[in-house]
Amino acid sequence: MPRLRVHSFTISLDGYGAGPDQGVDTPLGAGGARLHEWVFETRTGREMIGETGGSEGVDDDFAARGFRRIGASIMGRNMFGPIRGDWGDERWTGWWGDDPPYHHPVFVLTHHARASVEMAGGTTFHFVTDGIESALERAREAAGDDDIRLGGGVATIQQYLRAGLVDELHVAIVPTFLWSGERLFDNIGDALDAYDCVELVSSPTVAHVRLALLRH
Amino acid sequence: MPRLRVHSFTISLDGYGAGPDQGVDTPLGAGGARLHEWVFETRTGREMIGETGGSEGVDDDFAARGFRRIGASIMGRNMFGPIRGDWGDERWTGWWGDDPPYHHPVFVLTHHARASVEMAGGTTFHFVTDGIESALERAREAAGDDDIRLGGGVATIQQYLRAGLVDELHVAIVPTFLWSGERLFDNIGDALDAYDCVELVSSPTVAHVRLALLRH
Numbered sequence: 001m002p003r004l005r006v007h008s009f010t011i012s013l014d015g016y017g018a019g020p021d022q023g024v025d026t027p028l029g030a031g032g033a034r035l036h037e038w039v040f041e042t043r044t045g046r047e048m049i050g051e052t053g054g055s056e057g058v059d060d061d062f063a064a065r066g067f068r069r070i071g072a073s074i075m076g077r078n079m080f081g082p083i084r085g086d087w088g089d090e091r092w093t094g095w096w097g098d099d100p101p102y103h104h105p106v107f108v109l110t111h112h113a114r115a116s117v118e119m120a121g122g123t124t125f126h127f128v129t130d131g132i133e134s135a136l137e138r139a140r141e142a143a144g145d146d147d148i149r150l151g152g153g154v155a156t157i158q159q160y161l162r163a164g165l166v167d168e169l170h171v172a173i174v175p176t177f178l179w180s181g182e183r184l185f186d187n188i189g190d191a192l193d194a195y196d197c198v199e200l201v202s203s204p205t206v207a208h209v210r211l212a213l214l215r216h
Numbered sequence: 217m218p219r220l221r222v223h224s225f226t227i228s229l230d231g232y233g234a235g236p237d238q239g240v241d242t243p244l245g246a247g248g249a250r251l252h253e254w255v256f257e258t259r260t261g262r263e264m265i266g267e268t269g270g271s272e273g274v275d276d277d278f279a280a281r282g283f284r285r286i287g288a289s290i291m292g293r294n295m296f297g298p299i300r301g302d303w304g305d306e307r308w309t310g311w312w313g314d315d316p317p318y319h320h321p322v323f324v325l326t327h328h329a330r331a332s333v334e335m336a337g338g339t340t341f342h343f344v345t346d347g348i349e350s351a352l353e354r355a356r357e358a359a360g361d362d363d364i365r366l367g368g369g370v371a372t373i374q375q376y377l378r379a380g381l382v383d384e385l386h387v388a389i390v391p392t393f394l395w396s397g398e399r400l401f402d403n404i405g406d407a408l409d410a411y412d413c414v415e416l417v418s419s420p421t422v423a424h425v426r427l428a429l430l431r432h
Binding site: 013014015171173175176177179183185186189190192193197199200201202203204205206207209211 | 229230231387389391392393395399401402405406408409413416417418419420421422423425427
């Protein structure tokens with residue numbers, strides 16, 4: 001059975017996965033872009049945006065794992081774009097240009113129906129209006145023998161955690177502060193008591209924690 | 217000038233430095249004892265409680281730094297004991313028995329006056345009723361050429377951080393969850409924007425972050 005995996009989800013030292021006031025110019029909220037700088041310092045992060053170079057080592061290893069054996073992705077609509085409510089003219093096709101760095105089916109959770117959008121490079125965005133279980137089921141079918149990567153944002157990951165559907169959660173902690181926004185480890189009750197920390201390791205700039213659902 | 221240093225202050229992955237329902241049997245609140253297990257796995261932690269053995273390495277290095285060149289300590293009264301309000305019969309002399317692991321003057325912040333208590337091994341508890349600056353001033357006089365260690369709890373550290381009086385803050389993050397209690401990085405506004413992360417390193421069980429006040 002394909003597993004649902006979260007990779008490189010980054011939080012500040014005070015626990016925020018996004019800052020306040022998210023919008024077109026600040027998709028991760030005020031100060032939130034700082035969270036992801038580490039990814040773009042790695043070889044994997046640079047490849048993702050069509051560049052060369054970048055670091056190898058711990059951070060790159062973790063970034064790279066998020067692309068290995070992934071056959072489908074799921075994300076919240078706020079990760080897909082800044083539009084709220086109705087999709088309007090449907091010209092918005094994500095933050096990532098014509099050839100998004102997925103190269104597989106991506107299921108976007110939304111309350112507003114929209115036809116699927118086929119992009120270059122193998123990425124197709126599907127819009128799922130009937131809930132997280134439905135999105136997971138469709139992603140499983142699409143993923144074949146591979147796993148499914150669960151993207152953000154915070155609220156989306158929390159929903160899947162509360163439902164006990166996340167198999168593996170890699171959280172990157174960067175030593176910066178956002179002071180407000182959305183905290184990853186809020187609003188999930190004690191759902192993570194069902195997880196074991198299976199890996200804790202740090203580079204000089206990022207601490208990586210990997211949690212895995214206990215199988216009984 | 218002696219520096220005010222916080223060492224081995226431990227928080228859960230969801231940011232809590234103490235769990236809910238603190239009391240005589242649970243000085244760190246429900247689940248809070250888990251936070252400090254790592255210290256007692258180290259050689260330094262064992263020495264502190266009169267035992268031998270224990271690990272060397274990253275965790276022990278950090279634990280040991282908290283005892284080096286420290287000439288005085290400051291702590292909140294909740295770290296000193298579970299009694300709230302008036303001191304009553306004054307029989308409570310701390311959690312640590314007759315010979316506490318300080319061996320220097322300890323200044324306890326409280327709203328309730330009490331005579332100083334001299335313990336075995338060089339530890340004397342002084343009770344300071346006129347605020348955090350006063351406690352720091354007295355600790356500086358007592359520390360001589362050495363530094364001052366600021367203990368917990370969360371509220372005490374937050375007070376000193378808000379006042380910009382902490383020179384160095386070592387936070388240990390353990391991959392466990394408390395789900396409620398007191399979060400270290402709440403109620404301090406953006407006070408920590410004046411700090412730089414000068415060290416980030418992890419053992420397989422504890423991530424260590426060291427922040428230092430920027431000197432302009």
